[in-house]
Amino acid sequence: MFTKILIANRGEIACRVAATARRMGIRTVAVFSEADASAAHVAACDEAVAIGPAPAKDSYLRGDRIIEAARATGAQAVHPGYGFLSENEGFAQACADAGLVFIGPPAAAIRAMGLKAPAKALMAAAGVPLVPGYHGDDQDPARLQREADAIGYPVLIKASAGGGGKGMRAVASAAEFPDALAACRREAKNSFGDEAVLVERYVTRPRHIEIQVFADTHGNAVSLFERDCSVQRRHQKVLEEAPAPGLSDTQRRAMGEAAVAAARAVGYVGAGTVEFIAEPAADGEVRFWFMEMNTRLQVEHPVTEAITGLDLVEWQLRVAAGEPLPLKQEDLRIHGHAIEARLCAENPDKQFLPSTGTLRVFRTPETVRFARGDVRLDAGVREGDAITPFYDPMIAKLIVWAPDRATACARLAQALAQTFIVGPHHNAAFLRRVVRSRSFAEADLDTALIERERAVLFDAPPLEVRWAAAAFVSHTLAAQAAAVDADPWSRRDGWRVAGDSAMRWSLDVAGQTVAASLVTSRDGTRRLQVDGGAWAFAATANGDVHEVQLDGHRQRVTALARGGVVYLFADEAQAAVTLRDPLAREAHPAAFTGRLTAPMPGRVSAFLVKAGDAVKAGQALAVMEAMKMEHTIVSPKAGTVEALLFTAGDQVGEGAELLRLG
Incomplete structure (x- = not known):
């Protein structure tokens, strides 16, 4: 060793x-x-x-x-x-x-699986089923268009050299094909240095099911069962689970055998993942086709560890040191169900635009490593660390295990509710809504799940102003109570010898100015007034957790203070509250001035217009690349391009002016 x-x-x-x-x-x-x-x-x-x-x-x-x-x-x-x-x-x-x-695997195995088109030819020879498509060397756009027309729409264009959803587009019609092909090639060239693509039939309700394989230098190879990675945005995984719901033992065995055959075909050694696209058939079976092989450990490997009780990194080290696989296929068993959620610095409500910034708050649930435990967190950052534009925006992975899928779903929803992040935009609340959506709860899985559940996943309302104000007041009272002794003359909560007392605040709640006051009567009852509304108020605090009541209705809110801001996290919403300085000047957002700026740090991939061009509202103007993904800048109005202020390939900071419209 x-x-x-x-x-x-x-x-x-x-x-x-x-x-x-x-x-x-x-x-x-x-x-x-x-x-x-x-x-x-x-x-x-x-x-x-x-x-x-x-x-x-x-x-x-x-x-x-x-x-x-x-x-x-x-x-x-x-x-x-x-x-x-x-x-x-x-x-x-x-x-x-x-x-x-x-x-990892030998260089020859990486080479064999590194380009999708040759890899698919190799898999066909090994008897692994393939999706109908064109995987040839002729990359002339006219040839690719003819092949797509022959396959029949919709088709999927995929970068031959890549993965992770980069250089991939679904195309619904022949008219859309040229622009989609150009975008795929550009993204593939930027990400992998190779613009070659392949074209395949687009499966309309696809499931993404992958098999974890392991092989050693002694000729042994096993399948460590499957993971369902169907919940995706922009062709990138959001949630992963093992085992795949609804897969029979017969189907599981068939997919495992195909994956092992794929590994053996390239002389594989170490940990790898064979990815399949699957589709339910009319007879209830699942048809599957080879998609690609990832010749490495995957981000979602912890769910396989959870259901098998194995440490896959330890297996990697032992195999690399020349040891045989620790177990044979007949020794492997599935225990329970595991789900992983990828916590990322991104804004789901803005097409998952990556976000950067310092993690002012990063608090996660109590975790235990799986000794058939509950929750595991794999994180590479800590509170106070910065999410930069240079690397992938993933903050951490939250993994849960339970004896069955329903319990695992409930456990993950609870763990996400106990995850508090402040700084960059993030997807923790979005992930919880996905887990609690009908489609995921009922295991109605395919890669369009997020789009199908759009109405309940996006644009969630913030915490109501009255509840935000009530939680802020509870936090303030608790802080005051902790800061003084029992001497009533030292209290700062408005206590009076006789008569009602009142405490007043001017608050900023998510950019909205709010007048709040707490009136305490002689008998100790309290009333909260917020912008003209009034409610009977009661609250108790246990550390950072506040049980707040308004007219008998109860809400549990976690309040975390950082840098003069109180961040509030409730069951389905959150808010930030700042005590306003009454002498501070009001800030008013300026109207659009014709300046188009970069929404995040990144690289300018292409300008799609030139100076002097007339453009329409919503027209694509430029493409930026940040955190391994492309983002299109569109025109907010009709006008004329006055100037391009950068050139393709330039690195720009957030807020940099890219071009000017007249």
Whole structure:
């Protein structure tokens, strides 16, 4: 077994690998960019080496610097995590050439599965079922259009070299195909350095089911069962669960055998995931077709660990050290049900636009690692850390296990309700609504679930002003009570020897100015008045949790104060409340002035117009790339483009003026 390994990654996966290695008595070396000098994964490892500036291309994608760091620190092996260089055959080969063990498959296996089109030809030869489509080398747009027309719409265009939803578009008609193809090629080129695509029949109600496989150097290969990853936005996973609901033992065995056949076909070693697209048939069975193989550990591997009781990182280390697989196929069993939610810095109500900023609050439920426990959190950040524009926007993964799916759903909803994040926009409340939606609760799963449940998932109302004011008042009273002794003359809650008393506040609740007052009568009863409304008020506090009553109706709210702002988290909504300075000047948002600005830091991928062009309201003007995803800037009004202020390829900051309309 190794005595020291280098972890060529960052975030929660680097922390996870470090934890398993420590338990096995293996020392670890972290690598970090300038942006990650004080990151959690650096603290989690025994040693750390700086490898370059913040952009990934200058640090985490510099295989030469990573190998140099491994040699300098005496590491014997390199764990690539996922993302970055984990599926880079050149890096895997460079590790081998440097005398380092690459904790992953051989370079030849990565190469075989790295390009979708050749991989599908290989799978066809191995007897693995494929979706009808065109996977050829001729990439002439006219040829691709003819192939799409022959397949029949809708079709799916996919980047041949990539994954993660990048370079992928569903196309409903022949008229839409040219623009969709151009967008896919541009995104594929930017993300993978290869604009080649393939075209396939688009399955109208697809489920995304993947099989975790493991193989060793002794000829053994097993399936560790399946995960359902159908809940997606923008072709990227949101929730993952194991086992897949509604899959029979016969179907599970067939998919597992196909996945193992795929792994054997490329001489696979280590952890991998064979992904299938599945569709219910009229006879109740599930038809499935090979989609791709991810030659690495997946983000969602914890749900497989939860139902099998295994540590897949430990398996990776043992296989890489030359040991046989710890178990055979007949020894493996499924226990209970597990679900993972990806907590991301993004705004679901704005097409999941990535967000950046400091985590002023990051509080999660009490967790236990699965000794058939309840909740697990895999995080690579801590309260006070910053989510930067340089890397993936994932904050953490919240994983639950329960004896059955219904209990797991309830447990995840509860855990998400106990997750409090302030700073960048995030998706915690959105995830809870997904878990509680009819489609997810009833396991009516396909990749269109989020769109189908749009009415209950997006644009949720904030916490009502009266409840926000009531929770703020309860928080204020609790803080005052904790700050003074029993001497009534020292109290600051409006107490009077005789007569009613009143406390008054001018509050900012989500940008709205609110006048609030709490009137206490001589008999101790209280009445809260908020902007003309009045309610009987009562409240109790237990730490940060406040039980607030208005006219007998009860609401539980968690109040967390940071930097002069009280952040309130209720069951279905939240709000931020600030005590206003009555002498402060009012700020009024300026009307649109013709300046189109970047909504987040990122790179300008393309301008779709030029100076002098007349444009319509809603017309696409520019495309930006941030956090591995493309975002289109549209015109807010009709007008004429006066100037383009950057060029394609430029890196811009949030708020930078991109172009000007007249």
